[in-house]
Amino acid sequence: MTTIKRYSPLLVALHWLIALLILAMLALGFTRLGGRPNDSAKIQLLSLHMPIGISIFVLMLARxxxxxxxxxxxxxxxxxxxxxxxxxxxxxxxxxxxxxxxISGMGISALAGLPAIVFEDKGPLPVDFATFPPAIGHGFLAFVLSGLLTLHIGAALYHQFIRHDGLLGRMWFGKE
Ligand code: HEM
Structure with missing residues (x-):
């Protein structure tokens, strides 16, 4: 069986694009959405957060x-x-x-009628998303995902800088 040294360029591109989007979404979510009042500024942020979140879903399936x-x-x-x-x-x-x-984000969106509020300017946001069950999951999973990412990045850095086995190069572009 032939072994190859690195992942396919398309998989590499998807990996780094998704990584960037997820990190941005976690940063935006934790600092500007969670625990903040549901005012018009949040509507503007959600008009970015929601389509990017759905794009991550599609990109993950493609990946x-x-x-x-x-x-x-x-x-x-x-x-x-x-x-x-x-x-x-x-x-x-x-x-x-x-x-x-x-999926939990799309669940909040469907139950709270967010597409009409965020993209068609139809009324204010609900006072509190916590009344929608998927919002509990969304907030909790954000912490789980952050923990997993910390382990994942820590392991990659351990391989690269302590074991010096060049593992990161497998997730970058280059000759097979
Ligand atoms: C991988 C994709 C996603 C990530 C990493 C992400 C991340 C986050 C984070 C970290 C928060 C703050 C949670 C908190 O501290 O309570 C948040 C809030 C929120 N997210 Fe997402 N999200 C994603 C996808 C989506 C999608 C697809 C939608 C809807 C279509 C969505 C809708 C929301 C809403 C409505 C809130 C506000 C909750 C609140 O203000 O209490 N998210 N998201």
Missing amino acids: IFVRFLTKKPAPASIGNPLLDKIGEVVHYLLYLIALSMS
């Missing part, structure tokens, strides 16, 4: 599709089977939780 269709390098190892397994589980959870964030 999963591309991942199945393209060749992948051999699984990364740090020589400890338990830690290797944890790394693998974190990757699956990242897909699951990022998709669940988008």
Whole structure:
């Protein structure tokens, strides 16, 4: 079986685009949405947050599709089977939780009638999103996703700068 050194360029592009969008969404969500009054400034922020969140959902599905269709390098190892397994589980959870964030966000939007309020200027926002069950999940999953991302980024930096195994290069463009 032929092994390759890095992921396909399309998968690499999707990885970094999605990473950037998710980090921006978490930063925007934590600092400007959660715990803030539901005023007109929030409507403006949601007019960015909602389409970007839906784009992340579509890009994640495209990414999963591309991942199945393209060749992948051999699984990364740090020589400890338990830690290797944890790394693998974190990757699956990242897909699951990022998709669940988008789905719970769309749930809030549907229940609160946000498309009409945000994009057609039809009335104010509901006083509190906490009355909509998906909002509880959205807030909680945002913390879970932040924790998983911290582990994921920490592991990548450990590989790159402590083990010096060039793992980050597998998720960048270059010759096969
Ligand atoms: C991966 C995608 C997404 C991420 C990472 C994300 C992240 C966040 C974060 C961190 C918050 C603040 C939560 C809090 O502290 O309570 C938030 C709030 C919110 N998000 Fe998202 N979001 C995503 C997708 C979506 C989508 C697709 C929609 C709707 C179509 C949406 C609608 C909302 C709404 C309405 C709030 C306001 C909740 C409030 O103000 O209490 N989100 N989001």
